[in-house]
Amino acid sequence: MVTAQSKETEQYNVIGTRPIRHDGVDKVTGAAQYGADLNLPGMLAGRVLRSPHAHARIVSIDTSKAEALEGVQAVITNADFPRAGDEEIDTGEGTANLKWVLDNVIASDKVLYKGHAVAAVAAADHHIAEDALELIEVEYELLTPVLDVRDAMVDGSPLLHDGLHTAAMDGSQSDNPSNTASHLQFTKGDLDSGFAEADVVLEREFETSMAHQGYIEPHNGTAFYRADGTLDIWTSTQGAFVVRDSVAPLLQLSPSQVKVTPMEIGGGFGGKIPVYLEPVAALLSQKTGRPVKLTMNREEVLLATGPTSGTYMRVRMGAKRDGTITAADVHLAFEAGAYPGSPVGAGAMCALAPYDIPNQRIDGYDVVVNKPKTAAYRAPGAPQSEFATESVLNELAEELGLDPLEMRLQNACVEGAQRADGFTYGVIGNVECLEAAQESPHWQSELQGPNRGRGIAQGFWFNIGFESSAYAQVNGDGTVPLVLGSTDIGGTRASIAMQLAETLGISAEEVHPHVVDTNSVGYTQVTGGSRTTFAGGWAAYECAMDIRRQMEERAAQIWECDAADVTYGDDAIIRGPQDEDGNDQQFTFKELAGQLVTSGGHIVGRADVNKTSSGPAFATHIVDVEVDPDTGKVDILRYTAVQDAGTAIHPAYVEGQMQGGVAQGVGMALNEEYYYDESGDLKNASLLDYRMPTALDLPMIETNIVEVPNPGHPYGVRGVGEVPIIPPAPAVRAAIANAIGVHMNELPMSPRAILDATLPSGD
Amino acid sequence: MASEHIVVNCTINGEQQVFLANERDSLLEALRDRIGLTGAKEGCNNGNCGACCVNMDGRIVNSCLVMAAECEGSEIRTVEGLAEGDQLSPLQNAFLEQAALQCGICTPGFLVAAEALLEQNPDPSEHEIRYWLAGNLCRCTGYDKIIKAVQQAAGQSVV
Numbered sequence: 001m002v003t004a005q006s007k008e009t010e011q012y013n014v015i016g017t018r019p020i021r022h023d024g025v026d027k028v029t030g031a032a033q034y035g036a037d038l039n040l041p042g043m044l045a046g047r048v049l050r051s052p053h054a055h056a057r058i059v060s061i062d063t064s065k066a067e068a069l070e071g072v073q074a075v076i077t078n079a080d081f082p083r084a085g086d087e088e089i090d091t092g093e094g095t096a097n098l099k100w101v102l103d104n105v106i107a108s109d110k111v112l113y114k115g116h117a118v119a120a121v122a123a124a125d126h127h128i129a130e131d132a133l134e135l136i137e138v139e140y141e142l143l144t145p146v147l148d149v150r151d152a153m154v155d156g157s158p159l160l161h162d163g164l165h166t167a168a169m170d171g172s173q174s175d176n177p178s179n180t181a182s183h184l185q186f187t188k189g190d191l192d193s194g195f196a197e198a199d200v201v202l203e204r205e206f207e208t209s210m211a212h213q214g215y216i217e218p219h220n221g222t223a224f225y226r227a228d229g230t231l232d233i234w235t236s237t238q239g240a241f242v243v244r245d246s247v248a249p250l251l252q253l254s255p256s257q258v259k260v261t262p263m264e265i266g267g268g269f270g271g272k273i274p275v276y277l278e279p280v281a282a283l284l285s286q287k288t289g290r291p292v293k294l295t296m297n298r299e300e301v302l303l304a305t306g307p308t309s310g311t312y313m314r315v316r317m318g319a320k321r322d323g324t325i326t327a328a329d330v331h332l333a334f335e336a337g338a339y340p341g342s343p344v345g346a347g348a349m350c351a352l353a354p355y356d357i358p359n360q361r362i363d364g365y366d367v368v369v370n371k372p373k374t375a376a377y378r379a380p381g382a383p384q385s386e387f388a389t390e391s392v393l394n395e396l397a398e399e400l401g402l403d404p405l406e407m408r409l410q411n412a413c414v415e416g417a418q419r420a421d422g423f424t425y426g427v428i429g430n431v432e433c434l435e436a437a438q439e440s441p442h443w444q445s446e447l448q449g450p451n452r453g454r455g456i457a458q459g460f461w462f463n464i465g466f467e468s469s470a471y472a473q474v475n476g477d478g479t480v481p482l483v484l485g486s487t488d489i490g491g492t493r494a495s496i497a498m499q500l501a502e503t504l505g506i507s508a509e510e511v512h513p514h515v516v517d518t519n520s521v522g523y524t525q526v527t528g529g530s531r532t533t534f535a536g537g538w539a540a541y542e543c544a545m546d547i548r549r550q551m552e553e554r555a556a557q558i559w560e561c562d563a564a565d566v567t568y569g570d571d572a573i574i575r576g577p578q579d580e581d582g583n584d585q586q587f588t589f590k591e592l593a594g595q596l597v598t599s600g601g602h603i604v605g606r607a608d609v610n611k612t613s614s615g616p617a618f619a620t621h622i623v624d625v626e627v628d629p630d631t632g633k634v635d636i637l638r639y640t641a642v643q644d645a646g647t648a649i650h651p652a653y654v655e656g657q658m659q660g661g662v663a664q665g666v667g668m669a670l671n672e673e674y675y676y677d678e679s680g681d682l683k684n685a686s687l688l689d690y691r692m693p694t695a696l697d698l699p700m701i702e703t704n705i706v707e708v709p710n711p712g713h714p715y716g717v718r719g720v721g722e723v724p725i726i727p728p729a730p731a732v733r734a735a736i737a738n739a740i741g742v743h744m745n746e747l748p749m750s751p752r753a754i755l756d757a758t759l760p761s762g763d
Numbered sequence: 764m765a766s767e768h769i770v771v772n773c774t775i776n777g778e779q780q781v782f783l784a785n786e787r788d789s790l791l792e793a794l795r796d797r798i799g800l801t802g803a804k805e806g807c808n809n810g811n812c813g814a815c816c817v818n819m820d821g822r823i824v825n826s827c828l829v830m831a832a833e834c835e836g837s838e839i840r841t842v843e844g845l846a847e848g849d850q851l852s853p854l855q856n857a858f859l860e861q862a863a864l865q866c867g868i869c870t871p872g873f874l875v876a877a878e879a880l881l882e883q884n885p886d887p888s889e890h891e892i893r894y895w896l897a898g899n900l901c902r903c904t905g906y907d908k909i910i911k912a913v914q915q916a917a918g919q920s921v922v
Contacts, residue, residue, distance in 0.1 A: 018862070020859045020860065021859070021862070023867075024858075024859040024864070025851070025859070027864055027867030027870055028842075028845075028851065028855040028858050028859060028864070028867075028870060028874060029802070029842065029843065029845070029846055029851070029855065030800070030801070030802020030803075030841065030842035030843045030871050031802075031843075032867055033801070034801075034804065034868060036795075036801075036804075036805065037795070037801035039796075039799070039801075125785070125796075127766055127785060127787050213902075214902045215866070215868075215902055216804070216806040216812055216814055216866075216868045216869045216900055216901070216902055217804065217806065217814075217866070217868040218805070218806070264866075264867065264868075265866060266804065266806075266866050266867070266868025266869075267865075267866045267868060267902050267903060268866075269902075295805075297807075297808055298806065298807040298808060298809070298811075298812075489865070489866055490865035490866060490903055491862070491865060650862075652861075652862035652908070653862055653865070655862075655907075655908075656862055656865055656903070656904055656905075656908060657865075659904060659905030659906075659907045659908070660865065660902070660903045660904050660905045661905075662905055663902075663904075663905035663906070664902070686807065686809060686811060687806070687807045687809075687811035687812050687900065688809070688811045692900060692902065693905075693906075694896075694897040694898075694900065694906075695892070695893040695896045695897050695899070695901075695906040695909070695910065696893045696894055696897040698905060698906055698907075700889075700907050700910070701905050701907045
């Protein structure tokens with residue numbers, strides 16, 4: 001077993017240590033400026049009017065009374081935006097149709113979910129803006145809401161979009177319009193012969209509810225459109241460039257007219273990639289000539305931002321008596337919400353990803369329903385699809401009388417294994433995670449007591465790379481300001497700065513990272529996909545190598561020798577040839593930094609990377625639970641998370657990602673759900689009723705960082721943020737089954753659901 | 764629907780303050796919009812998340828549920844009042860050393876709440892810490908490192 005303090009990391013001076021994060025003091029003193037903290041001279045407050053209906057045609061909107069209210073400066077609707085064309089724009093982790101992006105920001109002809117934005121007001125303060133909303137008169141023609149993913153797929157179901165046809169992977173479209181936006185399929189081997197080889201075949205159906213990222217900071221957006229046609233936006237976003245490239249076409253501006261400043265962000269988990277308020281604030285500012293700030297309240301966040309998909313899933317899996325899995329057939333139907341774009345594709349690719357199963361078929365359907373348009377949520381699609389497959393695997397092991405961990409080891413993907421979608425693994429830590437879990441004190445311990453049980457599950461996530469930019473200047477005192485484009489959502493200033501420091505041979509504290517606006521750094525993709533420490537760190541590494549090369553050249557100039565005879569060592573000593581008197585010539589980094597100004601000027605290193613490679617992540621989780629048979633409440637008694645991080649740059653923040661992922665996964669497993677009535681009204685749009693885990697709901701979460709360095713990264717980084725949300729739900733399900741003998745087939749496994757499954761029915 | 768304004772006198776982080784509040788302003792709105800102390804955050808505006816937690820006359824309150832007009836004569840302490848100049852409090856240092864924050868939006872509320880806990884109960888058990896902090900939601904950390912930071916600030920050994 002390889003751990004965070006292993007030989008792999010002992011070769012480093014900075015990587016693998018736990019420095020205080022650079023932005024830490026601001027965040028414990030209240031000085032850090034989040035989006036809603038911004039206050040500009042002359043600023044107006046904006047509010048958004050939202051649909052009370054899940055599905056309706058907008059017949060008319062009368063804003064005249066609102067406009068007449070004292071203190072109101074502007075009222076806008078969709079009609080005030082330039083007509084959005086039928087073009088695709090980059091939305092961070094994919095592309096989207098511009099008209100649909102605009103219609104989701106503010107509805108045009110139809111409202112498609114409760115909370116859908118219909119109009120917006122800018123006023124002297126938010127009290128007046130709220131009063132004005134009540135004066136806007138909207139006439140609706142009610143339509144039948146479509147709320148269940150299976151109902152939505154049936155021919156004859158009411159349609160959300162008249163022009164939507166089912167797209168197949170070959171690009172063809174269905175003849176008839178449908179709520180099913182797309183169908184994808186991955187296959188491998190021969191399914192029939194695979195099932196024929198199996199001694200045991202199990203089939204299970206699952207339903208999971210929509211769930212929200214639940215970041216504590218509501219969305220916000222402030223805009224100031226100036227008379228010269230430039231637009232400033234300040235917002236809490238995971239991708240400042242995505243905001244720029246969404247807002248500019250929506251307002252028909254050039255990207256060069258739009259500058260986006262990413263404020264500190266109070267959580268995102270994928271949900272702060274799309275734009276909601278920013279285009280509205282921009283148009284309100286254009287209308288008023290004044291800065292306009294919009295913020296959402298919590299109800300708006302839950303009703304009208306981007307939760308993850310609810311699903312219907314069916315899995316059939318067959319295995320030989322010895323535990324060899326011979327075939328798997330997976331059907332995934334994902335709610336996209338109001339517009340196409342659920343994470344079913346990623347869910348499909350992840351569904352069986354940890355296992356080398358020769359015969360597979362995975363079908364995925366992206367289905368629109370009258371619920372909010374889904375957005376990315378931590379390993380988008382995988383917590384659902386892997387819940388289904390891991391659950392069936394656990395039941396197969398039970399049926400065969402095999403150890404579920406051993407059965408996973410027996411079928412685990414290793415280097416060279418190929419997934420059904422065609423991807424072939426390089427060096428991965430799948431087996432290493434399972435083995436570390438097997439050796440863990442938790443797995444080795446005995447669990448005793450009534451209504452208690454233990455469960456295990458595996459998780460897989462891709463991780464991604466793509467574009468990141470960095471530049472860094474060497475100051476005369478040997479400190480290095482580092483300029484980044486990645487929003488720091490959980491310690492990435494530190495993890496990127498540490499990789500620059502490691503490469504230069506200086507301390508983490510001598511690097512000063514800064515996250516800047518879109519005009520002040522090169523293009524940088526979103527903070528998401530577990531990519532920031534991977535790609536940002538790679539950019540920092542190349543930036544540091546650029547500095548090393550320039551410092552070698554400068555030393556050569558000072559020593560009047562050939563630059564090829566100067567070497568910048570990993571100890572941050574720059575060594576040259578002996579001088580005329582035969583003395584060694586060398587500079588420390590700090591000494592040479594002090595001579596830069598007088599020897600030719602400052603040195604700036606820069607790097608822009610675009611990495612299409614990545615280092616896949618695997619995780620193994622073990623959980624002990626106790627079920628109260630009278631109330632159906634499940635308590636988490638003990639939790640261990642094992643994960644391959646590649647190289648753990650800052651182990652404390654790697655542990656933090658693992659623990660945070662577990663907490664969200666446990667929430668998804670036990671409590672969190674979007675609870676709609678039949679009219680499409682969300683009945684639990686508050687943090688009291690949308691029940692996220694509190695400090696009292698969880699034990700300490702034991703972590704075990706496995707390090708199988710990624711050979712495709714200068715420091716072996718894989719990415720850590722997403723995979724830990726995947727195993728909790730199937731592990732908790734297995735533990736509940738182990739405790740009370742009942743296999744739950746829905747998420748969340750709430751007290752209500754458990755009592756429904758365990759109590760005798762009333763009839 | 765025009766709002767009345769009210770003059771409020773109170774002490775905030777040891778300083779006398781006089782401000783003009785809209786009669787509809789909560790204490791949270793007054794702190795953030797009238798006084799410019801934006802350390803207390805709005806996460807839910809209905810008392811469920813604890814991000815706006817401040818100390819009012821020795822009690823921790825969700826400032827979104829207190830009207831600004833109720834603060835006449837009160838002593839209020841916010842996250843901005845925890846450090847003395849550039850000297851962080853033991854709790855603030857513990858949060859940094861234990862990596863007890865990720866995005867940081869819930870951190871001001873946790874610090875104010877945990878400080879009040881340690882004033883009342885200088886040596887709390889893990890369960891007592893979890894119980895006390897159950898009114899503060901954190902979505903990033905899974906609470907583990909927050910609990911450890913409070914244990915460290917209480918002088919307990921942290922595994």
